[in-house]
Structures are given as C-alpha cells and as structure tokens.
Amino acid sequence: MTLLDRTSIPNAPVAERRQRPAEVDVWVSQIAQLLEPAEIRWVDGSTRERHELLQLLVSTGTIEQLNPDLRPYSFLARSAESDVARLESRTFICTEHEADAGPTNNWREPAAMRAELEGVMRGAMRGRTMYVVPFAMGPIGSPMARFGVQVTDSPYVVVSIGTMTRMGDAALDAIARGASWVPAVHSVGAPLAPGQQDVPWPCNDTKYIVQFPETREIWSYGSAYGGNAILAKKAYALRIASVMARDEGWLAEHMLLIKVTPPSGKSYHLAAAFPSACGKTNMAMMTPSLPGWKVETIGDDIAWLWIGADGRLRAINPEAGFFGVAPGTGMRTNPTAVDALWGNTIFTNVARTDDGDVWWEGLTDEKPARLTDWRGEQWTPDSGRPAAHPNSRFTVSARQCPSIAEDWDDPEGVVIDAIIFGGRRASNVPLVVEARDWDHGVFMGATIASEQTAAAEGTVGELRRDPFAMLPFAGYNMADYFAHWLDFGRRLRRSARVPRVFQVNWFRKGADGSFLWPGFGENARVLEWMVGRLDGQIGAVDSPIGSLPSDGALNVEGLELDEAALTELFRVDPAAFEAEADDIEAFFATFGDRLPVELSRQLTLLRDRLAAAQQ
Ligand SMILES: Nc1nc2c(ncn2[C@@H]2O[C@H](COP(=O)(O)OP(=O)(O)OP(=O)(O)O)[C@@H](O)[C@H]2O)c(=O)[nH]1
Numbered sequence: 001m002t003l004l005d006r007t008s009i010p011n012a013p014v015a016e017r018r019q020r021p022a023e024v025d026v027w028v029s030q031i032a033q034l035l036e037p038a039e040i041r042w043v044d045g046s047t048r049e050r051h052e053l054l055q056l057l058v059s060t061g062t063i064e065q066l067n068p069d070l071r072p073y074s075f076l077a078r079s080a081e082s083d084v085a086r087l088e089s090r091t092f093i094c095t096e097h098e099a100d101a102g103p104t105n106n107w108r109e110p111a112a113m114r115a116e117l118e119g120v121m122r123g124a125m126r127g128r129t130m131y132v133v134p135f136a137m138g139p140i141g142s143p144m145a146r147f148g149v150q151v152t153d154s155p156y157v158v159v160s161i162g163t164m165t166r167m168g169d170a171a172l173d174a175i176a177r178g179a180s181w182v183p184a185v186h187s188v189g190a191p192l193a194p195g196q197q198d199v200p201w202p203c204n205d206t207k208y209i210v211q212f213p214e215t216r217e218i219w220s221y222g223s224a225y226g227g228n229a230i231l232a233k234k235a236y237a238l239r240i241a242s243v244m245a246r247d248e249g250w251l252a253e254h255m256l257l258i259k260v261t262p263p264s265g266k267s268y269h270l271a272a273a274f275p276s277a278c279g280k281t282n283m284a285m286m287t288p289s290l291p292g293w294k295v296e297t298i299g300d301d302i303a304w305l306w307i308g309a310d311g312r313l314r315a316i317n318p319e320a321g322f323f324g325v326a327p328g329t330g331m332r333t334n335p336t337a338v339d340a341l342w343g344n345t346i347f348t349n350v351a352r353t354d355d356g357d358v359w360w361e362g363l364t365d366e367k368p369a370r371l372t373d374w375r376g377e378q379w380t381p382d383s384g385r386p387a388a389h390p391n392s393r394f395t396v397s398a399r400q401c402p403s404i405a406e407d408w409d410d411p412e413g414v415v416i417d418a419i420i421f422g423g424r425r426a427s428n429v430p431l432v433v434e435a436r437d438w439d440h441g442v443f444m445g446a447t448i449a450s451e452q453t454a455a456a457e458g459t460v461g462e463l464r465r466d467p468f469a470m471l472p473f474a475g476y477n478m479a480d481y482f483a484h485w486l487d488f489g490r491r492l493r494r495s496a497r498v499p500r501v502f503q504v505n506w507f508r509k510g511a512d513g514s515f516l517w518p519g520f521g522e523n524a525r526v527l528e529w530m531v532g533r534l535d536g537q538i539g540a541v542d543s544p545i546g547s548l549p550s551d552g553a554l555n556v557e558g559l560e561l562d563e564a565a566l567t568e569l570f571r572v573d574p575a576a577f578e579a580e581a582d583d584i585e586a587f588f589a590t591f592g593d594r595l596p597v598e599l600s601r602q603l604t605l606l607r608d609r610l611a612a613a614q615q
C-alpha cells in the first residue's frame with residue numbers, strides 16, 4: 001500500500017455509488033485531511049463486503065477462522081492484552097460548563113479536548129484504509145430511529161458494527177433523504193509507515209473515548225475493544241442519545257427488553273437496567289424454569305423509551321445484535337445464547353480448543369484437558385489462570401437468537417408494563433422489592449449500588465453507586481437525569497397507566513460466600529411474582545425499603561432452598577440500611593443543589609421508615 005500525501009487524499013479513489021449525502025461527503029473529506037488515510041472506502045453493508053472484510057482480517061491475523069464443521073462461519077479474535085474492556089478513566093464528556101457533565105463524569109473543556117484530539121488524530125490513519133460506516137439505531141422507518149456515520153481504520157470494528165446495527169446503504173439513504181446524523185471518528189491510533197509490518201491487533205497505549213453532547217459528536221482513539229470502538233453502542237445509543245432524550249422528552253437507557261408470557265397467555269413487556277456484566281443478556285434470553293412460562297427477547301443491553309400517542313410507555317431496542325459476556329454462558333445457565341452462537345459469530349478473547357472450537361469458563365462443567373488461552377498460550381486446568389478473559393465476548397446477530405420475539409423490531413416499539421433495576425450485591429439488598437410508586441422507583445434507580453465487574457477497568461468486587469446502571473453512560477449531569485425521570489413520571493401519570501417499578505438482586509451471598517439464589521431460569525419465579533403484582537393478584541408486605549413478597553407469595557416449589565437461605569434472601573437489616581442511607585446522602589451531596597428535592601424527600605422517608613421499624 002502506498003502512502004498518499006495529504007493533498008491527494010480528497011481525490012483518493014472511492015467506489016462509485018448512488019446518492020451520497022453532500023454533508024457526509026464534505027465531513028469525510030475534512031476528517032480524511034486530518035487522519036491522512038491511504039484509502040477511503042464507503043461501507044455498503046452487503047454480505048459480500050462482510051465476507052471480504054472477514055477474509056482480510058484472517059489474512060492480517062486479527063481473527064482466525066474456527067473449525068467450520070463445529071462452528072460454521074465463525075471467528076476468534078485475540079485482542080492486545082491492554083485492550084480488553086471499556087476504559088472509564090479515559091471516557092470524557094465535553095460540555096462548555098463542567099456542571100453540565102456533572103460530578104459522575106470525566107469532564108474536559110471542549111476546545112482544550114479538541115486541541116488534544118487533533119494532536120493525536122493527525123496522521124493517525126497513515127498507511128491504513130478509512131472505512132466510512134453509515135448506520136441506523138432502531139428500525140429504519142421507526143419514529144425513534146436515529147442515524148450516524150462512523151469512520152474507522154479497523155475492519156474488525158466495521159464487521160462488529162455490521163452485526164450490532166443496521167449498517168450501510170439503507171442508513172445512508174435515510175440520511176440522504178434528510179435524517180440528521182451523528183458523526184463519530186474512530187482510529188486505533190497505529191499509523192503504518194511505508195513497508196511497515198502490521199500487528200494482529202493494532203491499538204495505542206494512549207486512549208480516548210470522547211463525547212461532545214452539545215454538538216452531538218463522538219471521537220475515539222487508541223482502542224478497538226467493543227464499548228470503546230463500536231461507537232453506535234455505548235457512546236451514541238447511551239451517552240449522546242441520553243442528551244437527545246433529555247432535550248426531546250424521551251429516555252435512552254442501559255436496559256434489556258423482554259416479553260413475558262405466563263400460562264394464562266396474556267403477555268407483558270418488561271425493561272430492566274443492570275450494570276455491565278450483571279445479568280442483562282442472561283435475563284433477556286431466560287429459559288424459565290416454570291412450566292408454561294415463556295420469555296422472549298427484544299433487546300439485551302440498550303432500550304429507547306418514549307410516551308406513545310396512546311400515552312403508554314413504549315420502547316425499542318436500537319441495536320441489531322448482541323455483544324455478550326462469554327464466561328458463565330453455558331447450557332445450564334443460558335442455553336438460548338449457546339444455541340444462538342452455533343455459527344456466524346465473532347468471539348473475542350475466549351479460549352480455543354485443539355479441534356478449532358471455542359471454550360470459556362462455564363461453557364461446560366468439565367474443563368477441556370488442553371486449550372489455547374485468550375492470549376494464545378498453551379493452557380491446562382492446572383495453569384491456575386482463566387482460559388478465557390473474564391470480559392471475553394461474543395458478537396452475534398439478534399435474528400440468530402432462538403428466543404427473539406416476533407415484534408422485536410416493531411417500529412412502534414412495545415408497551416412497557418414494568419421497569420426493573422438491579423445490581424450485584426453480596427449483602428443487604430433482597431431478591432426482589434417493589435417500589436411504592438414511580439417517584440420511589442426513581443429513588444431506587446438513583447441509588448443502585450453494584451460490585452464492579454470485569455466489563456471496565458478497576459477493582460473487580462468494589463462496591464460503587466451506579467445510578468440506573470448508567471454511571472459510565474449518562475451524557476449529562478446525573479442530577480438532571482434524575483429530574484428527567486421524575487418529570488417523565490409526571491407526564492405518564494397525566495395520560496395513562498404508570499408502569500410499576502421493581503428492584504432485584506440475583507447475587508446475594510450466604511456466609512460461605514456462595515450465591516443464595518440459583519438465578520438464571522429460576523429468576524422466572526421472581527417474574528411470576530411481578531406479573532402477579534401487575535395483575536393485583538398476589539400478596540406483598542410492606543418493608544422500610546418497599547414491598548416484599550408476602551409469606552408464600554414467591555413460588556419456591558421444587559427448589560432446593562432451605563428456610564434459612566430464603567429468610568436471608570429477603571432479610572432487610574435496618575441498621576445496614578441506616579448505613580446505606582448515610583452513603584446515599586453522601587452520594588446525593590455530590591450533586592449539590594442540582595439534586596431534585598424529591599430525591600432528598602425520598603431519603604428522609606426511607607430514614608423515617610427505618611426508624612419506625614427499629615422501635
Ligand atoms: N449467579 C448468577 N449469575 C448470573 C445471573 N445472571 C447472569 N449471571 C452471570 O453474570 C455475568 C454477566 O451476565 P450478563 O447477562 O452477560 O450481563 P450483562 O448485564 O448483559 O453484561 P454487559 O453485556 O456487560 O452489559 C455472567 O457471567 C453470567 O453468567 C444470575 O441470575 N445469577
């Protein structure tokens with residue numbers, strides 16, 4: 001490949017195509033002048049193009065093809081060791097005023113960040129192809145669909161966007177017809193000198209994931225890992241979209257969407273927000289343990305919610321694929337995901353078997369005698385280290401999921417009956433609690449705490465407040481985000497039924513450190529109680545933190561769960577919650593007077609109820 005000098009870039013040969021929106025064209029040539037790619041290629045989203053890109057990735061050693069007899073048309077990528085998860089410390093929200101980013105975000109002054117980015121981005125694509133990737137979030141034709149164009153020098157990122165979004169000509173045509181679009185610039189930050197040999201996973205030790213919410217722009221540098229590089233996902237569909245949602249009166253949330261059908265045949269739609277690696281994909285694909293129950297998948301990570309013309313809360317999944325955590329995904333825990341991964345899947349940082357298939361901790365109970373681990377090294381069960389990276393992932397199309405709901409891509413979305421918040425809590429938080437009303441539900445969401453997982457850098461296990469599971473994803477001041485949710489409730493109350501709000505915790509542990517609740521398919525028992533509550537047919541008892549299942553209301557028939565474990569699962573320790581309330585107060589104080597008064601009031605009410613319970 002020859003290195004082109006800067007002046008020749010705008011004339012770089014590009015394939016002829018039909019209608020290319022002038023605005024996108026101009027932007028692409030401006031970006032090309034900065035990034036100086038050797039070549040520009042517009043991505044059309046065709047199967048043939050995907051095939052070509054996969055072949056290219058095999059030839060550069062970025063991916064290897066798995067055994068087609070065992071895993072048809074599937075590939076394994078091994079990332080650089082430093083590029084395995086989202087980097088929250090390098091994720092920035094750049095607003096004119098620091099207060100608009102709020103205390104939970106890394107803020108940078110936009111002009112200063114632009115100058116910094118220009119420094120690293122100049123010439124960043126030398127010797128590489130710049131792919132221009134138009135994409136749609138949400139079904140094209142939906143009133144909720146939103147568009148974007150990402151440029152990237154990573155073909156791995158292009159094929160990933162191809163699975164995760166509606167990518168290519170259809171999106172570009174919508175932009176040509178006048179739809180607004182968000183520009184997103186991505187470079188792995190590894191320019192190639194003439195003749196320089198490429199590495200399998202180019203990236204840079206310096207990384208940036210930058211959002212400019214006020215001008216709706218995204219810039220990412222140095223990483224090819226999912227959440228840092230597939231900018232349609234967390235950067236757009238959550239960080240930028242949450243700001244659009246604030247301004248336009250809807251919600252962009254870190255939520256799964258499911259359709260639940262009990263034996264009665266009447267269906268319900270639920271949305272649930274859990275932090276990264278806390279069970280969204282698993283719940284979205286749940287195989288209920290209860291006979292006659294059915295759970296169908298609509299989305300596993302992101303939901304956009306709005307109030308429909310009928311006044312009901314509606315939601316779409318803006319994505320088109322799943323970027324799921326591999327470890328822990330097995331026939332006992334999530335057989336639906338295992339089935340979905342039969343082929344056409346890209347695996348990243350899992351282990352490889354000798355016969356060219358994949359393996360990760362939890363795929364099978366028995367560990368293979370020999371593997372090639374995620375770093376490419378020989379591995380045996382005695383190696384004393386995990387074979388797959390704890391944040392290893394699969395990338396697979398939603399259409400391939402056997403539990404996908406028929407209406408998963410309905411442009412009008414589905415009507416939401418209940419909202420669930422959850423986190424990973426070894427203690428304190430009961431298996432399930434129901435909020436007293438919407439505002440109490442907002443308080444629950446705002447005060448979710450969860451133990452950190454391997455999905456981002458940091459100390460795994462450390463407890464932190466992760467309001468609405470949006471801590472790393474809200475594109476604006478979290479206090480204003482709380483206010484937006486409270487306001488949303490007021491609008492729902494005016495027009496129609498307000499969804500119920502619940503909190504769950506699948507992760508409470510006993511004294512021996514093991515999970516008290518079997519989880520996964522058995523979580524259907526919790527759904528059964530929720531549905532009973534929606535129908536007003538099942539009992540609840542009041543507690544200081546909300547309504548708990550009354551005696552016998554949670555169906556534990558046939559479970560190996562002793563009385564002590566069941567008691568512990570629902571134990572609300574007022575003293576522990578007093579401490580929790582103090583911690584919440586300190587967390588709320590970080591927002592100063594921007595915190596909605598209603599949340600301080602909810603905290604006071606909680607303390608009053610805790611005090612009453614101890615009398
Ligand atoms: N004990 C227990 N573990 C669970 C349960 N549900 C999920 N897990 C485990 O939690 C980990 C993460 O689960 P996922 O469903 O992938 O989490 P996620 O919220 O989709 O994560 P992201 O894709 O990072 O946002 C996996 O190792 C699962 O096996 C459960 O009900 N009980």
Ligand SMILES: O=C([O-])CC(=O)C(=O)O
Nearest residue numbers: 086226227228234276455
């Ligand atoms: O975005 C990613 O890298 C993966 C993911 O779903 C998360 O971390 O929540």
Ligand SMILES: [Mn+2]
Nearest residue numbers: 280281324325
């Ligand atoms: Mn997931």
